[in-house]
Amino acid sequence: MKSKPPCAIRRDDSQTCIRESLRLSDLGFAQNKAKTMNEKYDAIIVGGGHNGLTAAGYLGKAGFKTIVLERLPVVGGAVVTEEIHPGYRISAVSYVVSLLRPEVIKDLELKKHGFEMLKMDGTLAICDDDYLFLTGDEAHDRREIGRFSSLDYDAMQQFDAMVQSIGTVIRNQMLREPPKLAAGLSDLTALARMGWDIKKLTPDLRHRLFQMLFSSAHDFIQRWFESPMIKNMYAAACFSGNFASLRQPGSAIPFFHSAIGEIEGEKGAWRLVKGGMGGLTQAMAGFARSKGVQIRTNSAVAEILIESGRAVGVRLENGVILNGRCVLANTDPKRTFLSLMDPDQLDPDFARDIRQIRMGHSSLRLNLALKGLPDIKFFPSGSEGAWHRSDITMHPDINAMEANYFAAAAGHLPDEPRLEITIPSTLDDSLTPPGRHVMSILAKYYPYQLADGVSWDDIKEDVADRIIAYMARAMPNLPDLVIGRQMLSPLDLETIYGLTESDIFHGRHDMDQLFSLRPHPKAAQYRTPVQDLYLCGSGAHPGGGVSGAPGYNAARRVIADLKRC
């Protein structure tokens, strides 16, 4: 294994310290003096991720006495900005917004509280030894795609328009409570509304909708495109939100995920956030505080307290007990039901189903501090271009990606991963000293569970070196520019950010884990089998991604219930 650069040692050591202290507290080594606070809250929110903060904002706005308890020193969960090297800041985990509901931006006055989005210049796909750079300018993009196919520019326009049209059906469900399987009148009305949305589609679009839900990404891509380059690019885009064989039925669902977003009226758009993703969660926290919400960081909840089948409060790891009329869990369903309470208090069938939720996305994050901009070998060297200000993906061809998936499912690492790369400092000078840069890399096909008992802690820096070496095939001077780095293995995503089994969405987006089944038919309407305990995180409908939708929907349900009693 190569030795780490000194700056990496500094940063990684401090992360290890955070992780170790979290592990000790997870094991209950924190002081355990029970002390009950006299104050009673209307709502106690466990976790200050962006969904917990969204729910808090709405509850505070409705006048309910609300407290957010976050175990980390900062709020935001997977939506945070961190300093990875002195003077170099970056979105550490999630890095782009698209799904964030416009209603949440408006209702929580996020722009007034400092939230600002930045548009990228284009997309650059690098596959094997070739590339495709798209800017959205028709003449330019036709020329670019024409290098590979005379048909695929039009096919891409038709495909994207089709996904947008049917994506509207999904988008319309985001801020609606999914109907109960034991359907009552209101559930039938919800189903009818969805049926009406589907009815508005043309018969061909209805056909495509059901194909997209039930067929495989591979078949879908073969059906639409002719050139290997475009097919590879779409396969890579689809795998971004997935951990499934591209030939598996249902593996095309992530196409929706990349299309249902809507930024300032532009459907399917993706944006960076000024100051990093923490700019969003700090704005959410600012709004919540302005409505009287208390936010306590370094406040890990050890237990959700249940009396006679009702959630009555929480016990913190330091022993403090807080009482509330209800508890909202921003934690994922496994953590909520299996760690934060004694699962024996639950119906055994329900607990068994929660244990069975499929998790894991094979993602890791590598963030780099750079002393300059890397050259990208397909473009003139030594100067900045629109390609630097773009969303860059680097991946092998579809067959190698498929082989990567099966290897990762067996616990092995890829030689040629799928990478999604941004250089946010090219659009945001608040992140680095002048002339310096930060680069964000999301790498896929890195399983949480490694084969042969190998530990992520033993190999993660070596893996980071190998990712940088792979990137150097397209960016030859990159290794010489790195002056600091933050490597977040799948294990780090779990131990530092609390993402159980490193699942980026709090449970995979598979057909049997979505909508009225997310995370379970008995907890899909934000209420749970434990009375007065609600789910408000990504493990609930409509799922993961930076949308604020689970927090919005949960708050609406809680507000209605609190007003009733």
Ligand SMILES: Cc1cc2nc3c(=O)[nH]c(=O)nc-3n(C[C@H](O)[C@H](O)[C@H](O)COP(=O)(O)OP(=O)(O)OC[C@H]3O[C@@H](n4cnc5c(N)ncnc54)[C@H](O)[C@@H]3O)c2cc1C
């Ligand atoms: C590597 C990666 C990249 C991603 N990239 C993107 C992207 O670019 N765009 C996008 O839209 N989505 C992205 N996602 C997905 C998205 O970030 C998440 O789905 C979303 O942020 C989850 O938000 P949440 O509020 O539901 O949960 P979380 O962000 O997980 O928040 C839960 C909070 O609960 C806290 N917590 C846990 N246990 C306790 C406890 N016992 N007591 C108190 N607090 C506790 C945690 O510390 C955390 O703050 C990415 C995710 C990952 C992991």
